[in-house]
Amino acid sequence: MKLFSAFLLAFALLAGSAQAAPLDTFAGLQGTLDIAGGTAHIPVMKSAAQAIMSAHPALRITITGGGSGVGVQKVGEGLAHIGNTGRPLKEGEMSKYGLKSFPFAIDGVAIAVNPANSVQALSKAQLLAIFAGDITNWKEVGGANAPINLYSREDGSGTREVFEEKALTKGAKTSPKANVVNSNGAMKTAIAQDVNAIGYVGIGHLDAKIKGIVLDGMTPSQQNAADGSYTVTRKLYMNTKGEPTGLTKAFIEYIYSPEGTAFVKKAGYIPLAK
């Protein structure tokens, strides 16, 4: 056991000396950091945690999902140090728990259809009518004569919120007949299979299997979202109870560091400066 810890220490020192500066802030820190909440955040958090724990094996960082609501509840009740949300905190949540938000990334939300769909672009009005259930056939918007299959996200989803607010208009309703899926992955799977589908996903999830729709002339791409020419975007937040200290603070700093932003980019999001 002694040998084992000595080995670990040596490994840590080696790795530590090889690493760049941002990881040094963790030197001397100890304990566990629990992160909970939105699933969209997990890739970023996981990469960061791996880098940190490789350099400082004494630290233990755990990451779990549960959704934005659970993230808020967990951090608010002290069950986690960082609660992630894919939406801004609500008034009630902020005041009830005394939370502090750290937006660290922008996630563009793209309207997506099946690649076999001939429709390339839609106007806001068309989109509104489609999602309200008024337009029910693709030929009405210049496509093939086929019914439109609506796919939406669950209530409370950050992606849905930003889609309804920015791609549609504030207060717009999604038809209750729309199919509801509860993750980007599920949305992608559904649209990739269904020729007549329309839905929305995080821009990072666009690939050859699903096609982004040009909305009012705005092409969904990471670049456009970063420079502001694509406006259907949301922020991803880390939330802490009160001002972060110690390990929590160091972790949040790390996410904003150059290494952290690299992880954000790798996960398909646009990093946001503090």
Next chain:
Amino acid sequence: MPAQHTEQVRGHTAAPAPCSLPKPRTLSARTARAGWLLRLAVFAALSAIALLFIMVVLFALPLFTGTAEGSSGVFSWQWLPASGQFGILPMLCATLLLAFSAMLLAMPLAFGICAHFYLGQKGSQPSLFTRLLRATVNGMTAIPTVVYGFTALFLLTPLVRAGLGGTGLCWLSAMLVLALLALPTMVLVMEASLRPRMHALRPTAPALGFSPVQILLFLGLPAAREGILSAAVLGFGRAAGDTLLPLMLSGNAPQLAFDFSASLRTLSAHMALVTANEAGSTAYNSLFAAGALLLLVNAGISLMARALSQRASANPLHAQPKSNALPHDILCCMGHWGSTCLCRLTCLLSWLAPLVVLGALGALLIFLCLNSVDALNWGLLFGSTPPLQALLGLRPVWDGIWPACLGTGCLVLCSMALAMLPGIGCGIYLAEYATAGQRRWIGCAAEMLAGTPSIVMGLFGFLVILFLRRTLLPEANTCLLLAAACLALLVLPVLIIATREALEACPHSLRMASAALGFSRQQALRHVLLPAASRGIASGMVLAIGRAAEDTAVIMLTGVVANAGLPAGLLAKFEALPFFIYYTAAEYQTDMELARGFGAALLLLAVALVLLLLASFMRRRYSIRR
């Protein structure tokens, strides 16, 4: 003896009973008190169930009684949270429709498979096909719902879409897969109840000229009525309580569905969908209303099934057929033509059902293998860490699912350790000691629990921790122990019902023989009845292990994490395979990631199978020793 004495005794028989006689005593072996361990087990199980129910009801009550201003209550037909309409009645209808249709579909399949076990074999040794079928059914219990869901998403929904039109995410897809999901539970419970009865009939019935299919249909089946009802209720509960499959396959539109191609949202899926909302908001709290409604639905079904079975066996004297007496048959109610048809149909079903099920599972397995072939290497397990060092725990594993495998193993062991005593103890109590009233309401509670969605258990654990933090243990946090306890609650009804069924199916002569030899009730139980029932109880354990290994919703709120390394103790957080799969399914970006998810699913199947083999090995050791 003198003749006079004869007269004396005769005189006594003729005379009315003297009034000096003591009052008649009603004697029943059931009045015997159970040992403290058993009583403790029952107490533990019941208090856990009661706590869960009370919590759900407490949280749901405000939603049922009063509603916030300007919003419609949960008992309405519109779900539009943005406009303050929180009606969950469409979800209730969807749950009933989906669960009932899935159960109706699974019932003949389950019966067909059971029938195959009796009709399909030639000679005393079961054929290879039968053995394969049996192993498959046992293995099916451990197939994670997330695996079913994903495979169906890629295999079944395109077919349904082509056949029915629409999106393919609809009632029919969800129903087909839910039937498959509920099937092993139903087969195992049905078989546990049929087996001893068929065994008891073995020498008698063939001698009367009954064919095997006639024995099964007209003698075995009526005798195993209770078990079959239990199977149906459990199957319904499993279908109604499952969260992931409806979530992935039924489309989730909060509307009323009138045809098979329509999208619908069940209560359980609804519960999973609203957790993203602000905790404490009406939308979030409708989760509790949904949970309470599901409890009510399950209670209703369970009570109804009980009432039905009691009507069927109105005469208590004949409620339990004697070992050799033929139970009353329904043959006479049916004409010759009808019974012949029924027999033919059963024979057909006994081959059709196994083939359909094996075909579906074969397709699933082939699909999984094909899709995960790219990811199946050491890297899937250990990431970039050298395997040997990872196995020895010398170096932490990143990007590999080895820690998750170990985590799942620990989780299953812990939850079984926790559930075993209350589950089996409660089953024993129900079968051996409980009064008729206790049987009814404890049985009903167990069946209600069986239909409670796993997400409710997870939420329960979460709220328990919140409560503990505010009162006794400010440092309490979600952990392996909590997750195992919640999983134990999840598998409790399976253990209770399987144990009860297995014990009640023991032939009566066994009880009489043990009693006549002077065995106390405990001794008879331990040395005669439990060994005789061990196979049925083992089936229940197999079911429970599979269920504990595959569940995602429970552990998600109670301590599983995406990143924790090897399990570090009971009070630490842990990784688990089902969560890895779920998380991959939700957030995959590249095909490689998806393939890794499928690889993990395949591995989860393997882990579950290993646990099953372990269980069967232990059972075999036990039966050899006796």
Next chain:
Amino acid sequence: MPALLSVRHLSISFHERTVVKDISLDIPKSGITVLVGRSGSGKTTFLRALNRLNEELSPCEVRGQVLLHCPLTHAYQPLHGSEPALAGKPIQEKEPAHVNKAEHAKESIQADTATQNPVDIYQLPPSSLPALRRTVGMVFQNPNVLPVSIKRNITLPLALVAHCPQGELEQRLEQALRTCALWAEVQDRLHAPASSLSGGQQQRLCLARALALQPRLLLLDEPTASLDVFATQQVEELLRALGQHVPMVVVSHSLAQARALADRIFFFSEGSLFPVEKDDYASNAELAALFRETEQQTICSPQPAL
């Protein structure tokens, strides 16, 4: 002859159907008592009442008393000890006064048993039932061997119920099997499942199992009903031999068997009991005629209301 067991005004009903009606009977300390009757006449229920086995079947209502004039065998009894009763620890009766009041009328029977302080088995607490059933053993109509090996069938109850020390089990096993003329047949396959034996062998195993517990009284419920002619003969011979040492109550529907075995015969009809004197019959035919006559009487005569 001194009584081992006295039944007083015993009535038993299941679900308000009276099966045994106000029976009084003494069972002496030696010899074989045979109860003959048609099936359904209540004789099996009566037999089971003697070791309180009815309540294991389903809830039943019992009136009257069954007095046991020997102490219950609670503890371990050495194999070659003195009188077994002395080794056992007598159980104290709960309400002796009450029992005595009901009994004073029958002084002729009481005379011998008064010193023994009889026990009403229906006053026993449930915890004493195992001891009762060890004292009053039973063999059933169908050979119901336990689903374990031949050896375990005998050693399991010995170890659990008779608290027999481990070292003595083998000896007792052999002795019990020899007593029942089974040793030669099974000695080389003691570990085979008991269900692999033939019907006759199984029944003899059940007999050996019951005898191994050294009962003071043995109840046999149609012990040969499920056996073939030869097996029946074998078991009957065995019973006749054993009857010299252990008192038995045998239920049978065969008058021939009753004559062959019995020291005393009782007719059972419609839940009531009728003693038959040795002098009353000389042949099977006479016995049968007597039986028919008795039966006719019960059916014609009004039954006492209960």
